[in-house]
Amino acid sequence: MTGNSYHYGDNVNIHGGRGHQGIVKTQIGSDASARVDPAVLAALAELHAQIVELRAQPQVPRASAAILDEVLPALSDTAAVPPQERHRALVAIAGVAATVGAVGQPVAQAVQAVVGLLGG
Template identity: 70%
Template structure:
């Protein structure tokens, strides 16, 4: 097997000492944008729930929901911090509207668990 290379998982190569940044993310057996099928399904359900919640919140909150949705697309390559920020913004809105926002809050908890934190 001399000369054969097999790569599983992340691979980082650094050459030189300046301007090094980035990582090659290699994910095997996952759904859209390298995500698990469970996460893709949970994000789709969250989008549906946000659509229902949007009609029941003030205009400013509805605008924030709309602005947060692109970071929660299963197809988007979104940095983890941006996705977390969007989830927390939506969770805040869900918490302020009480019982009406409870399904959204529960969906966010599930997604946060799938994301590992």
């Protein structure tokens, strides 16, 4: 079976030349936010707003606020966020919400809603 070769993915060979720009992919539907359910986007936006509000509460310790700041980008609807990273962020947010008491309850409920929409 020598001579058989299998290749998956991009293959680029450049020999000489100037001003190479790399691979330009113009695929329809390549925008990550275009593939996300509008209900999920709305729930993420609501959760984001609630996190900003929670973070401003005096009951939230600095270390917990830092955790919220760190995971907030994983809720973005514009970036291609891997599902596992988004799930980790949601778990971290739920943990902070649970530790700050009653002021964290709306955030905990919003996290549950997002997790439900994401199917997990």
